[in-house]
Amino acid sequence: MLAKFLSKAISSKCLLVRGYASKPYTTQELVDVSNRYLLGVYKKPNIILHKGMGALVEDLDGNSYLDLTAGIAVTSLGHGNTDIAVALMEQAQKVISTSNLFHNENAGPLAEKLVNSTAYPGNPNEPWAYQAFFTNSGAEANEAALKFARKTGFQSGQDNKYGITAFQNAFHGRTLGALSVTPKKGLPRGV
Numbered sequence: 001m002l003a004k005f006l007s008k009a010i011s012s013k014c015l016l017v018r019g020y021a022s023k024p025y026t027t028q029e030l031v032d033v034s035n036r037y038l039l040g041v042y043k044k045p046n047i048i049l050h051k052g053m054g055a056l057v058e059d060l061d062g063n064s065y066l067d068l069t070a071g072i073a074v075t076s077l078g079h080g081n082t083d084i085a086v087a088l089m090e091q092a093q094k095v096i097s098t099s100n101l102f103h104n105e106n107a108g109p110l111a112e113k114l115v116n117s118t119a120y121p122g123n124p125n126e127p128w129a130y131q132a133f134f135t136n137s138g139a140e141a142n143e144a145a146l147k148f149a150r151k152t153g154f155q156s157g158q159d160n161k162y163g164i165t166a167f168q169n170a171f172h173g174r175t176l177g178a179l180s181v182t183p184k185k186g187l188p189r190g191v
């Protein structure tokens, strides 16, 4: 029942960007308002992506595209996925966020699944991972990886074994730690 309602809502106009606005916006108006009020981090094409199904997305003007970016590799289960929508809605109706100051009923079991999934097929009882670390963004994940690597270097007992080697043209995110291993070309002074 819930799944049916959600899939109807997703394919109808119920979940439009317009839900946030007091009047319907045209594509150009939305582009203009975004450029005016959102801090610009990337140059974006003048389309407004509005809904999708699987690997296809559609803009406000009804043009369809094959989504080859997948949210920069974070929407691997596709757009308009009813199972995801139902899970999000069910959780939002219970408790929306507990921060990382409290346990909740999902994070532990998910970490357990992830850790156990790193076991080699011939050796199911010996995953190579020990624990999972959940973050909100790629930059934080890379930031954590840098810290883990540096800590491991310090704990190795060998002096100064905490430098990080980075490739030219690499990108790791916009936190200061991630930027510290990002070649500076093109970054504004002071960043």
Ligand SMILES: Cc1ncc(COP(=O)(O)O)c(C=O)c1O
Binding pocket: 072, 136, 137, 138, 139, 140, 142, 171, 172, 173, 174
């Ligand atoms: C290769 C790479 N690393 C890290 C990041 C940072 O991810 P996020 O934007 O989620 O912080 C990005 C995002 O553009 C990326 O493309």
